[in-house]
Amino acid sequence: MTVKNVLLFLVMLSCASVAHAQGKLNVVTSTQDLAAIAGEVGGDRISVESIARGYQDPHFVEAKPSFILRMQKADLLIVVGRELEIGWLPPLITQSRNSKVQPGGAGYLDASMNARILDLPTGQVTRAMGDVHPLGNPHYWLDPENGKSIAKSIAAKLSELRPNDRAVFEQRLADFTARLDAAEKRWLAQLAPYKGVKVVTYHSSYPNFAERFGLDVIGFVEPRPGIPPTPQHTLDLIGEMKRQNVKVVMVEPYFDLKTPNAIGRDTGAQVIVLPPSVGGVKEITDYFKLFDYDINLLTNALKQATGK
Numbered sequence: 001m002t003v004k005n006v007l008l009f010l011v012m013l014s015c016a017s018v019a020h021a022q023g024k025l026n027v028v029t030s031t032q033d034l035a036a037i038a039g040e041v042g043g044d045r046i047s048v049e050s051i052a053r054g055y056q057d058p059h060f061v062e063a064k065p066s067f068i069l070r071m072q073k074a075d076l077l078i079v080v081g082r083e084l085e086i087g088w089l090p091p092l093i094t095q096s097r098n099s100k101v102q103p104g105g106a107g108y109l110d111a112s113m114n115a116r117i118l119d120l121p122t123g124q125v126t127r128a129m130g131d132v133h134p135l136g137n138p139h140y141w142l143d144p145e146n147g148k149s150i151a152k153s154i155a156a157k158l159s160e161l162r163p164n165d166r167a168v169f170e171q172r173l174a175d176f177t178a179r180l181d182a183a184e185k186r187w188l189a190q191l192a193p194y195k196g197v198k199v200v201t202y203h204s205s206y207p208n209f210a211e212r213f214g215l216d217v218i219g220f221v222e223p224r225p226g227i228p229p230t231p232q233h234t235l236d237l238i239g240e241m242k243r244q245n246v247k248v249v250m251v252e253p254y255f256d257l258k259t260p261n262a263i264g265r266d267t268g269a270q271v272i273v274l275p276p277s278v279g280g281v282k283e284i285t286d287y288f289k290l291f292d293y294d295i296n297l298l299t300n301a302l303k304q305a306t307g308k
Ligand SMILES: [Zn+2]
Pocket: 059, 132, 133, 138, 139, 203, 204, 205, 225
């Protein structure tokens, strides 16, 4: 090899390593909501893929071997946390043997860290009766204010992993936050006429949503989070709904409609299927469309129920 060729070879090598260093960050998220928000912040600097689909119950996802392969190649894993994924994600993380994405690793982000978490346990934490919400309610992404907190945590983590792109992530975060602020005003105005309206939901997926948009969730079709309906609980709920004149039951798309429909027939309440996640139905392709879709559906139901 001539000196000139050696130099050329070295130049090529260094170009290759620069290209590698600036390649897209490989991000894996547990849910599509997190993938949508990561995409808003990371733009073309990341490639992002979710493990669970938005139409699946995020507490119970079937762990497929292909998920391990994805996790092996990940630079960053973003999880909802609060034990939402405890039933299926930990073995995938372990089996990936990817040290970056192990809990506590540089490539592991728990998106709940700076979010407002409701239903926090007081006293000793137990999974009494199989309760799947032992560390507070994990469905916190359904408040756009938490969407902003999640985006902020993701921007900070991406900047830590790719300091050269910090300005890009910060700019995209500011843009996302501004668009979300504007959309949130619109959503609040849309639901303002129904402030304080009483509703029932199947699973406790909507406490943050209800708090933000002024709904009063007076009961659940499930006796406890993760526990299927029982005849006695259903009878009690029907009685309570009649006493409080509840006219809307919100059901996540992955639950059987048999009990909600029976409750609807008995109480005259409308049963609406409200996706709690991006990807819950095919129209919901991003974080904004999630609220657009759900708030439109809910507003139509409440309009009919209240005459407002
Ligand atoms: Zn839950």
